[in-house]
Structures are given as structure tokens and as C-alpha cells.
Amino acid sequence: MRSAFFGAMAGYKALPGIAGWPQMVIAVFARIPAAMVPLGAMVAFTDSTGSIATGGLATGFVAIATAIFSPLIGQWVDRYGQRRVLSIFAPLNAIALLALFLAAIWGLDEAPLFLICALTGATTIPIGSFTRARWSEVTQNPKELGTAFSYESTVDELVFVLGPAFVGFAASAAVSAAPLGIAAALVIVAVLPFALTSPKRMPASPAEEPGEDAPVTRPGILMTLRKISPALIIMGCIGTFFGSSQAAITERAAEFGSPDAAGLSYALMGIGSAAMALLMVVVPDRVSLATRVLIGGLGMAVFTLITIVQGNLVMTSVMLLFTGLFLGPTLVTAFTAAERLAPKGGMSSAMTSLQASLTVGVSVGSAIGGGLAAAAGSAGAYLFAAALPVVIVFVGVILARIRP
Template structure:
């Protein structure tokens, strides 16, 4: 089963940029919880820790698509280097402000500046696309990246919290800063696999988010990201109510594990259905598997239900990025993929916030109603937009967006 994954690394340079990219994107998973762990210890105020972390996450969600738009116009190396330098400087100043107890306002300022950090998952997927465009290997490469994202999100937060608690409060964000510097440097020096700059990217076209298929895909991914964010909060609350708080980590690991296993298998399947059909089906499974969650009253059933629910996550993400590759103009691909990643990130934040509010108001199990609502919204959107996704291809949208893709 794993031969197709070995096969995608036969192309020259793939091992190098994938390895460097793995290091460079660790901060995406480490920084949010690392900031919470750091500031809650040094300042003793959880609201401040959460607010600073949210400032970073929101800024990164809003700014990273614009960074990726510049990448499409000028190339990865020309943009990633200055953007990363700004982010690294901001992280260093944030660490200094924490250590020497500078004004809290500076914490927010430096967190916002750190949000300039580029979206490395999009940069990596753009390189895979440049190598394997219009071949079955691209789906396998996207599956590999989705599984890598799962591994990173499973381990990054835990690593960051463990470092800050086990060593010293600033350790988690500090190591994330080092990973960002080393990984990005190793990534950008690999010129042979850097995507070419296309003529359309140098034009004055509007942002690619104006393209309706991308709006639909991003909204669906936002809803699916809400499922992920809801699970983290609701599982912790429910296992605590059931008297087994330690079981939360195992249940959530099973959730991610279901996504990881199915993602590996899905990436090597040769399906006859087109990507739009696959996207609808994967979203349907995600919506259906969310339905039983509010009614579960014991840990074993919760673990099983979330393992099954996790099985729909990777196929949804894999097909979403495949649809973006097929329907977005080649010259705007990095920006398009970054908007998709932004949708997932905002959805996770929205899911965590919404589930927390519902849990406080109505009890732990009620938090999963946020999952049900998000699943229904995702399914309704992708069903309504199916024809648009099936009809729009790169061939009819190869000119500037405002001319051909309105």
C-alpha cells in the first residue's frame, strides 16, 4: 500500500523540500498553545494568554493569503525570506517582552507582527503541484501532506506545552522560532523545486478569493475545521464530567488516528468519481458521523464514534486541495491553497469558541451540537455548489479572474 508514497519521492529534490517544510511548519501547531502556556505561567492571567494567542492566529489567517499572493507574483524565495525575517524578529521581541515584563500592549503588537509568518503548508503543496500537475501522483502527494498535517497538529501543541512546562515558560515559543528559522532557510535554498512564476500572477488581477468556487471550498473547509475545534473542547469537557479526564488525550488521538489511517488509504485509491463527487461524498460522511456525538454517554462509545468521524477529515481535505488545483488559475495556486488553510484555521478557532460557550451554558455533551450544525452547513453548501465545482476547471479559468471567472 505504501509504494505510491515511496514513488512520489523519486523525483529529484522532493525529499529535501518535504523534510525542510515539515520543520518550517511546526510553528503553526506550536505557537498558539505555546503562547497560552508561556503567558499563563509568566503573567498568571489566562484571558491575556488567550487574547495574545488569538491575536497571532487571527492576524496570520488574514495576512498569510496576501503573503501567498506575493509569492505567486515574485516567487517563494523572494517573499518567504523577508516575511520570515519579520516574523522571527517579532517572535524574539515577544519573548523579550514576556521575560522582562514589558507593557501588555507590546505583547499584542508583537503577536500581530508574528502573524506575518507564511503559510508553509501551501508552499509545500505548490511545489508538489509543480512537479506532478495533471498526474495521479498529485493526489497521493496531497494525501501525504494531509497526513503530515495531522501528525503535526497532534504533536506540535503537546510538544510546545511540554517544553514550556518542563523547561521554562518561554521554551515552547522559543523552539518554534528556531524551527521556523531553520526550516524556512533549508526550504528556500532548494531552488530546483521552486514553482515557476506565471504571467498572470504578475498582472493586477483581484484576489483569488473573488473566484466563487474557491469561496465555496473555503467555506466548506471552515465548517469542517469547526468540527475539529469543537471536538477538542467537547471531548475534554465530557471526559471530565464522566470522571475520566485522562481519557481525553486517547479519544482525541483516536480522532486524529482515524483521519490519518483513512488518509493514507485514500491517497492511493484510484476512484472513478470526479473530485467534485468525492468532495460531496466526504462531506456527507463528515456530517453523518457528527449526528450521534451529542447523545454519547460513555468513554468507549465516544472513542469509537470519534475514530469513525475522523475518517472523513483527510478525504475532505485531500479532495478540496485537488479541486483547488484543478479549478484555480495556475498562476494563483499558492494564494488559493492558503485561503483554504485559512478557512480550516478560522473554523478550528470558531469551533473551540462556540463549543466552549455551549458547554458552559448547556453541558459537555451539548458542545457536539456545534459539530452537527457545522456538518449540516458544510453539506448544504457543497451540495448547492456541486454543479459549479464540477463545471469549473483550470482550462476555462486560465485568464485573469475578473475576466473569466466571475
């Protein structure tokens, strides 16, 4: 068993040989702007306008535009290739972020501000989605692909946790708008190189040999969404779980008189999730996707319910860590299920749609969880969060029937 464990973990050593170290490093840094912008916009515009409501609306416009346009960018990539599409969107996103930075400096408000926020979200490139699409094309080995997806989910989790922390550091060390300026710079030095080194074309199937610039027949986005609907539901539930859990732990920390500790407590769930995502490579292939989803959903539900009855912040944080141990594998499994369910030629649309589902889920979870926390305390938000993994369990039953 010991040798099997180390043999599985050794699979990560093969990834740089498949994708190349430069590409993997660029992809990590290219994720950071998207992780910084939501909280960065909230902090910058709350400070510049003196209204937390305006800061929240600014973040909401970014998130909604990102969720709407990510699948569309994915569809265009499926049709025309990553390099052509992303090379257009990367500089546009850098310009939009620079405009957002200046809007915070100048104190813009209302319609002009929200328009810039929408443009920022609409031009945001979902890096994690496109790296996964690349992996699915450069390796046909299921074990290597599973290892790559585990690695990508771990990177996503770490950036998701560290991005907001970086926002807090930059805003406190300089001005509140500084994170937006840093995000614009990172788009130029990381996202643009990611775009320019993207593959020109990923064929729809081995039988098709289109010309380099000729569009090929691709599945419609509605067909892709229908095919991957189980994975979309799982990802939407995970996003909503994230958002409601954020609201719950924020309220719980305030209840215990330590509001500043909320971020650290929540980060433990992200750390547990990232660690288990990395360890997913040791799970034997004989364990089906349905079984993984069922176990993940049940574990998330049980430990979230246990979290409700904890009488101090330390044990609450421990329960969040345990919850993350089940969340990470479920996240990885959702991407694997989408890869298997997606129609040929629709991989980029599938992966970006999953990211959009996660983004929408976080926004919905934050709104509902925040309302419940205000009305019924942290227990109300946690009860709502605990219901979401139950939905994931039902999707696991559906996956057991269709066996992707």
C-alpha cells in the first residue's frame, strides 16, 4: 500500500513533461487577478464611495458578467482556438482593470462605475477552465488526466484562499485601490503570455483535419450544458456552499467576539480541500465517480451539521477543516465528470460553464447565507449550507445510473 501511495503521488512528476514548466508556472500566476478582483472591488469602492452597498454592487456586476460571458468565451474558443480568442480578451481585460483602478482613484459612482465593472467581468479569462481543456487534449491517459485535474483543483483552491489575503495586504500597505492596479499588471505579465502561448486549434475529433484558421462544426452551448448537467449541478452546489459558509463563519466569528478571525477559520476549509484534491490521485480507478460524489456529499453534510453545535471558534475551525477534506475530492470529481460527459469539440464550453456555475453559486450563497445569518444567526446559514451537499448526494445517485 505504501508503494502504491508513493507511486500514485509520483504521477505529478510527469505533468511538467507533458505541459512544460513555463506553461504551468504562467498558469498559476494568471489565475491570481480573478481571485483578487471580487474582494478588491469591494474594498476599493467601499472606501472610495463611502458606501458598502456600492462596493457590494460593484463586486456583483463583476461576478454576474463573468458568469454570463465565461461560457461564451469557451464556445468561441471551441470554434476558433484558444490563441485567437484569448489574445483578444487578455488585453481588453487589462484595459478594463486599469479603468477600474482609475475609477476607484477618481471616486466614480453609479452607472459609469457599474459599466466598467461589467466590462471587467465580461473580459475575465477563466484560466483554470482552459488549462483543464488543454490537459484533456494533450493526454489521453485517464490516470494522467486525473492527476492533472487534481493538480489544477489544488492550485485553484490555494489561489482562492491566498488571493483575498493578498488583497488585504496590498490595500493596507498602499491604497485601497492598489489590488486592482496589481491585478491589471498581472494580466499583462501572466494572462497575456498565457494567451499568446495557447494552442491555435484543438481539433473536434481525430477524424477532422480542418485548415489552421477554418472553423469546424462544434456542439451548441445548450447541448453541452445538457450533457454536463450533473457536473453543473454539483459545481453550483459547491459554489453556493462556499458563499453560505463564508456568511456563516463571518457571523459565527462575530458571535464569539473574534470577527477578525473569520478569514483564518474559513481558510482552513480551503487548505483541507486543497490537500485532499492533491491526494485524489491515490484513489483507485475502481472507485467510480458516483461513489466519490456520494462520499463527498455525505461528508460535507455531516461535518457542516456538526459545525453548528460547536461552542467555540477553535472547534468550529476544526470542523471546517474536516469539511474541506470532503469538499476537495468532490470538486475534482465534478471536473472529471464534465470531461467524460462533454460532447466532442465542446470541452472549453464545458469547463468554462463549470466555472460560471461556481461563480453564480458563490454569489447566490453569499446573498442567501448572509440573509439567514442576519435573521437566525450562524446556525441558520449553516443549516442552509448543510442542505446543499444533500443535493450533491442525489446527483451522485444519478451518476451511478448513467456511469460516465
